[in-house]
Amino acid sequence: MVVTNVGMVFFPHGDLHVVRTGTPPLKVSFHTQDFDDTKPDRYQLGEVTKDCVFDFFAPHKPVGQRFDGLPSINPATGIVTPKDPGVFLFQVRWGEVYLVGRLQVHEGIDAWWFGNDSITTALDSEFGHAQPSLYARFTDDATGVDRIGDITGHGYVTLTPDDPAKLKIAPQGRVQGLAETTDPAVPTGIKGNFLGVTNSLPVRVVDYGKTRQNLQPVQTPDVAQADGMVNILFIPEGFQDTDTDRAAFDLIVAGTVRDLFDKPRHQPYAMLEAGFNIFKAYLPSRDHYLTCGFRITDDDFNKAKPIPFNGRLGSEKTSYTMQELVAVVGLPMHNESRFDLVTIWQGQSLKGFEPSRVDPKLIAAWRAHEAVGILHARDTVFGMYLGQRPGDRTSGNSKPPVKPPALGDTTHVDLSAFVARLYEFYSPDATRLLTPDPRRNPPERYSAGRENPGAALPRYFGGSQYAFAPFHPIGKNWVPDTTKFTPSRGLVAMICYEDVDGGTNFDGTATAQTMGSVRTVAFTYADVVDKREMRRRDPLTGVPPTAAAVLEIANTVAHEFGHSFNLGDEYEDFEGDGTAATATGDLTDDNLSVLGFLRDPGSPAPGRLIDPAKVKWLDLHRMLLSAKITAPARPAGGAITVTIDPRYSGKWVQAQRDGAEIWLRNFSITKDGVQLPLAKGQGELLTGLKIGTIDTTAGKITLSGVVSPLAEYRAGSFLYIPLKAPDGGLVSVVDKKVKESLFLTKTPLNRDTVFGKVRKEDDEPVDITGFAPPCNSSKTVGVFEGGGTFSGGHYRPAGSCKMRNHYGTANVWTEISQDAGAFCYVCKWLIVNRVDPSYHAILSAAFYPGEL
Numbered sequence: 001m002v003v004t005n006v007g008m009v010f011f012p013h014g015d016l017h018v019v020r021t022g023t024p025p026l027k028v029s030f031h032t033q034d035f036d037d038t039k040p041d042r043y044q045l046g047e048v049t050k051d052c053v054f055d056f057f058a059p060h061k062p063v064g065q066r067f068d069g070l071p072s073i074n075p076a077t078g079i080v081t082p083k084d085p086g087v088f089l090f091q092v093r094w095g096e097v098y099l100v101g102r103l104q105v106h107e108g109i110d111a112w113w114f115g116n117d118s119i120t121t122a123l124d125s126e127f128g129h130a131q132p133s134l135y136a137r138f139t140d141d142a143t144g145v146d147r148i149g150d151i152t153g154h155g156y157v158t159l160t161p162d163d164p165a166k167l168k169i170a171p172q173g174r175v176q177g178l179a180e181t182t183d184p185a186v187p188t189g190i191k192g193n194f195l196g197v198t199n200s201l202p203v204r205v206v207d208y209g210k211t212r213q214n215l216q217p218v219q220t221p222d223v224a225q226a227d228g229m230v231n232i233l234f235i236p237e238g239f240q241d242t243d244t245d246r247a248a249f250d251l252i253v254a255g256t257v258r259d260l261f262d263k264p265r266h267q268p269y270a271m272l273e274a275g276f277n278i279f280k281a282y283l284p285s286r287d288h289y290l291t292c293g294f295r296i297t298d299d300d301f302n303k304a305k306p307i308p309f310n311g312r313l314g315s316e317k318t319s320y321t322m323q324e325l326v327a328v329v330g331l332p333m334h335n336e337s338r339f340d341l342v343t344i345w346q347g348q349s350l351k352g353f354e355p356s357r358v359d360p361k362l363i364a365a366w367r368a369h370e371a372v373g374i375l376h377a378r379d380t381v382f383g384m385y386l387g388q389r390p391g392d393r394t395s396g397n398s399k400p401p402v403k404p405p406a407l408g409d410t411t412h413v414d415l416s417a418f419v420a421r422l423y424e425f426y427s428p429d430a431t432r433l434l435t436p437d438p439r440r441n442p443p444e445r446y447s448a449g450r451e452n453p454g455a456a457l458p459r460y461f462g463g464s465q466y467a468f469a470p471f472h473p474i475g476k477n478w479v480p481d482t483t484k485f486t487p488s489r490g491l492v493a494m495i496c497y498e499d500v501d502g503g504t505n506f507d508g509t510a511t512a513q514t515m516g517s518v519r520t521v522a523f524t525y526a527d528v529v530d531k532r533e534m535r536r537r538d539p540l541t542g543v544p545p546t547a548a549a550v551l552e553i554a555n556t557v558a559h560e561f562g563h564s565f566n567l568g569d570e571y572e573d574f575e576g577d578g579t580a581a582t583a584t585g586d587l588t589d590d591n592l593s594v595l596g597f598l599r600d601p602g603s604p605a606p607g608r609l610i611d612p613a614k615v616k617w618l619d620l621h622r623m624l625l626s627a628k629i630t631a632p633a634r635p636a637g638g639a640i641t642v643t644i645d646p647r648y649s650g651k652w653v654q655a656q657r658d659g660a661e662i663w664l665r666n667f668s669i670t671k672d673g674v675q676l677p678l679a680k681g682q683g684e685l686l687t688g689l690k691i692g693t694i695d696t697t698a699g700k701i702t703l704s705g706v707v708s709p710l711a712e713y714r715a716g717s718f719l720y721i722p723l724k725a726p727d728g729g730l731v732s733v734v735d736k737k738v739k740e741s742l743f744l745t746k747t748p749l750n751r752d753t754v755f756g757k758v759r760k761e762d763d764e765p766v767d768i769t770g771f772a773p774p775c776n777s778s779k780t781v782g783v784f785e786g787g788g789t790f791s792g793g794h795y796r797p798a799g800s801c802k803m804r805n806h807y808g809t810a811n812v813w814t815e816i817s818q819d820a821g822a823f824c825y826v827c828k829w830l831i832v833n834r835v836d837p838s839y840h841a842i843l844s845a846a847f848y849p850g851e852l
């Protein structure tokens with residue numbers, strides 16, 4: 001038994017509301033989330049509140065008074081005691097672990113309601129899944145507190161099930177499903193009571209894990225042998241149980257598959273088509289659209305902006321984006337009326353505040369960057385959400401811990417460090433992030449970034465079978481497994497009925513993608529006078545998916561599936577190196593590396609020269625002939641008999657006549673899908689083999705000259721004839737002249753050498769003596785700096801790649817060639833190597849950018 005801490009959980013959430021009179025006391029708690037490998041379907045929560053320290057700060061009070069009138073939390077009981085009304089930020093510290101949050105102290109509370117019209121929860125005999133949102137209206141206190149707030153899990157509202165045989169209220173107000181809702185038209189429900197008001201909420205219980213014969217074929221070359229194939233699944237989220245929605249989903253799936261597997265710009269998918277089974281399954285939702293975690297502004301019913309808005313709202317090009325400004329100065333007070341904000345911000349010891357990046361238009365937009373009301377959640381079947389609620393905080397680590405300054409609210413380096421720590425609250429996850437909603441996935445079953453076999457989505461996969469007899473249990477191929485490599489893991493595309501742009505490859509489980517690309521939200525107030533309940537409007541309904549939308553989805557799915565093949569992002573979002581310059585190990589992404597690992601021993605830190613010999617993709621072979629072995633093969637007596645697809649054994653008969661030297665590469669991949677560096681152990685690569693006999697009917701080839709300590713070569717291993725130059729030297733994915741240049745200069749190939757600034761464009765290489773670059777020189781394979789979302793310190797194989805820009809619009813030349821947003825040659829090589837290495841020779845001949 002091995003128990004590991006996988007995260008921390010703060011209850012009720014990190015955006016608290018207490019009221020000086022009128023509610024029961026608020027109790028908070030901090031827990032470790034622990035994983036015991038003998039019970040992989042769950043996490044254990046261990047409370048550590050009594051060992052925590054709570055630090056408060058009043059960001060809106062005048063400088064000099066920001067540590068006055070603070071609320072407090074008793075670690076022994078977790079009870080919050082308010083003092084002055086107003087907005088407070090806090091930090092919970094447990095050793096070096098910390099979490100930041102916000103606490104608003106109100107004078108009074110006068111209304112509450114459910115933030116859902118209905119909710120779907122999971123059948124689970126042990127844990128509650130769905131947590132209905134509870135919202136409240138507070139008195140108008142003129143202290144900058146919000147009028148409307150999220151009191152979910154606060155314990156103010158008493159929840160009771162309508163039928164205790166069907167539902168149970170679990171801790172934190174989560175609703176546990178005890179009996180499946182068989183007819184969605186007849187839901188069960190819960191009631192909430194508080195302030196003398198009782199509200200009702202319909203609840204439907206889904207048995208995610210039950211057996212379903214739901215996997216419809218889209219194109220399935222080999223269903224019977226699905227476990228040995230790479231399988232792709234399309235599922236809907238936010239599509240309703242109507243013919244129109246089913247037709248829209250089918251249209252999107254058909255169009256995406258056609259794009260993905262027919263268009264040259266998505267190669268090598270088309271080339272490898274016979275290696276993929278593609279299925280779709282339909283599980284309807286109650287509602288269209290996804291829940292938004294972020295709050296939105298209410299200045300424009302058609303184009304409400306997510307808070308904080310990731311876009312320019314100022315008048316100057318050099319001005320902060322709203323998101324950047326909020327990260328530095330925080331959010332406005334409700335009814336913000338302070339004058340001369342720049343002077344105020346300059347005096348607040350804010351980290352990195354630059355007055356020159358603020359203009360009057362931006363300040364006016366900042367003042368209006370709030371709303372009275374709060375959006376209702378949507379009731380979708382898998383419970384995905386966009387962005388993050390302000391209170392959905394994850395913990396961080398800091399060594400040493402950041403503590404309140406000993407000198408209090410006086411200008412001092414300790415004060416600015418403390419303010420910067422608490423203002424981390426104002427940097428939530430990006431609004432286009434699309435992940436499982438923590439209000440649908442309980443911490444006992446779900447932890448972000450992990451396999452979570454007990455959570456609803458993996459359980460749904462586990463029960464899914466082929467729709468026709470003999471109902472092969474194919475769904476298990478998509479259940480993430482901690483113990484072994486699974487070839488179909490993560491190749492699930494969840495198409496979300498949503499017009500706001502969003503998409504994420506999450507937990508190594510699936511990629512979720514919205515249908516639209518707008519950055520604002522259309523909404524309406526349920527009651528325009530009362531202005532508290534905001535509802536999404538439905539601009540997509542009645543509009544069939546457009547060809548442009550399908551094109552976008554295919555572009556994105558092609559990129560996101562790249563992540564499931566262990567390819568990292570090659571684009572740049574942030575200035576600088578991140579932590580790359582001090583990293584000691586390499587990145588696990590097969591197409592990325594970092595300065596700390598690659599740095600040339602002759603140029604110690606902060607030197608930026610690299611040692612090309614450490615680049616894991618530098619010596620990948622190009623091949624003249626290649627074939628995957630389709631069954632495990634065991635060496636014996638200096639020989640090994642391998643089985644290949646007999647349809648192609650003729651090529652090897654000719655190779656035998658030519659007396660060709662054959663190489664054999666064992667299929668070696670970690671359980672997490674990491675391929676590089678290629679395994680170097682004895683026997684992993686056999687060279688100098690000769691073909692003895694060939695049974696062309698059975699596809700059996702006996703190779704001689706085998707000396708290997710390996711007992712077995714796995715299915716997926718491959719034999720090949722390496723491509724050699726006229727001088728007999730091996731040809732690798734990096735041209736010989738490029739390689740020579742890299743070893744000479746120890747410098748990446750980028751022509752543009754400004755690595756401190758984000759660059760979105762493809763990169764051209766410098767001129768290299770004796771090297772003729774491909775027509776589109778950005779396809780040159782070597783080492784380019786910029787990637788892994790950072791402008792510097794991260795390295796990638798080529799100037800352009802689908803993992804850098806999956807639209808490819810930056811390069812006019814590639815548009816003409818139907819090759820826009822294509823994978824770079826190394827990423828293509830890695831996908832081929834994993835799905836079907838028989839295609840290495842074709843890849844080399846057809847797609848190598850350059851000569852030979």
Ligand SMILES: [Zn+2]
Nearest residue numbers: 801803824827
């Ligand atoms: Zn690439």
